[in-house]
Amino acid sequence: MVKERVTVIDIARAAGVSKSTVSLVLQASPLVNEVTRAKVNAVIRELGYVYNRGAANLRQSNAKSKIIGVVVNDLTNSFFAELAVGIDMVVQSAGYVQFLANTGESLDRQREVIASMREHGISGLILSPARGTEASDLKPLVAAGIPVVNVVRQVVGAKVSSLISDNHAGAHAAVTHLAGLGHRRIAFLGGFADTAVFHERFQGYRDALIHAGLDAGEDLVIGSAPSRAGGVAAVERALALPVQPTAALCFNDAVAFGACDGLRAKRLEPGVDFAVVGFDDVIEAKTAVPALTTVSVDPQGMGWRTAQLLLKQINAGKADAEAIVGSVRLVIRQSCGSSADKRERLALI
Template identity: 40%
Template sequence: MVDVAKVAGVSKSTVSLVLRGSDGVKAETVTKVNQAIEQLGYVYNRDAASLRNRESNLIAIVANDLANPYLAQVIMALEAELERRGFMPVVVNINESVARQTTMIASLREHNVAGYFMTPAPETEAAWLKGLATQEHPVICLMRDVAGSDVPYVMPDNVKGVYLATQYLISLGHKRIAFVGGVETISDYRERKQGFIQAMEEAQLSVRAGDIVPSSTKREGGKVALHRVLDSDNSITAVMCFTDVVAYGVYSALMERGLTPGKEIAVVGFDDLEDSRLMSPALTTVRVNAEDIGRVACERLQQWRENNSVPESALVGVELVVRSSCCSVGERAG
């Protein structure tokens, strides 16, 4: 099989996929592998291959937090795409813990997984991640980037998404806007914060120290962050939230203070979870298609395995979905 891979100019794992009849390999690659097989007179022994590589079709999905509803949507999309391509997905939860991430990866390596999709835990070291990724066991990061690791990522265009949402709030006349939620050590927080600041600076609107409040990405984090913002400055008229889940917590905090979301204070989320359109009022948010994340991530993994080279990272498009949670300044209830 090694000789076939060399002649075809692909990886050994790609040859294995072709021999197993996976439909996730490009037609031109299948042709090259079959030509190499014919040229070399190679005969595929399925029984021996099964004994040697019994688990070589396993792909690990290392989830940072399975309680995150948007990540659950991405994982479902990944599972469907991987199965279509002839792989068996295995999902593990690291619960945002670097220590658990290290332990889980060590166990997965013992099972000869063919590759990894990871949403790296906060504080993941670039050198560790770089050492994990190889041609035979490629790694694609989901939703987050670890700077300096040279490991490709697939994630939403976070900067653009929050930039568009903040621009929309500004167009409604809001000048005092807060950005709440998210953990400072993860890349998606920094990127979404960048989009917020960029839109505010372009509109020549000030961003005070207390206008940006990081917090847990749970609902409770949004609730705590909103209280902190309004306790320090009640001139805030709009809130840009790190995620929809954070926005749900902001709704709760506003109601605790006797304020109505979408009337006294405008609220925008990020992700467009299924429940967001059912909120009262329906949440304006940035939509990211989970199926697109899953499809593009699988394409990148396959490219690495087939082409013997690290693929480029990818940003998936975003869309602002306007619903009922954003009043204009003139419409605010008195």
């Protein structure tokens, strides 16, 4: 059962002041003395009240919010830009506006932007959670009856919907392909080890190595920021190993692009001297030189499906949690060195 919202009247009663005084505090009016302001703010914090600025602005016209909040953990990664485009195509056609924010993996920033979105009366939230997000961080949204869909990353124990890609199957297919090309030392480059996505992709990588009877040593797993700079750093460490790998599955395409940069800095040619496989299939993957072999999760399509799931919950007036795992496919291009005729092809997963 959804908990009733705390109202201005509740705040006024608990603080022993009038409703109009509470409203003035919420509007940061200079007409309220500091002692009263402090007392009211203390009650607001204690009761967990969230000021719905959008509702306040629209109350007189009886209008409803048509805002969808979208919060991502790394907008510098082009994957999330493509995801946001997919979301926007769906919500815009449904008459909603996307309110987009980037957390840069900061939990504090995530709390700030979600609180701000709630003030503006969002109808629902799409969230790619920052590292360390816990179920308790999403509990106030669930209690308030605000539909939430987690995308890309799940939050263990959170009673909200989620849409992720089949990370295990994608990583398994990529490593199986590299093993089939004759590679015997295959590295796993990039990513934060404290995220569920990392563990799912790593487990697919490791299971494929074991299945192929290959070395699954810890020295071949090199974590780094999931960025282009992180890819440069990770491949440098891989090439410094006593016995170098000859191929790598990268945590995402950004890391893969960085790995290619790092290889060239060592006068090694991606796809010729060292095989590189990414994960995501961002737009740049097809036009890169060499074109990037990668596990495609269809970022824009993932955005469409996430937005459709959220709108379904908004229209139904309830937020029954659903967990969806999207299919992936291995797109074989030149960076893994397997396509002599340079034509793109797909591998079945």
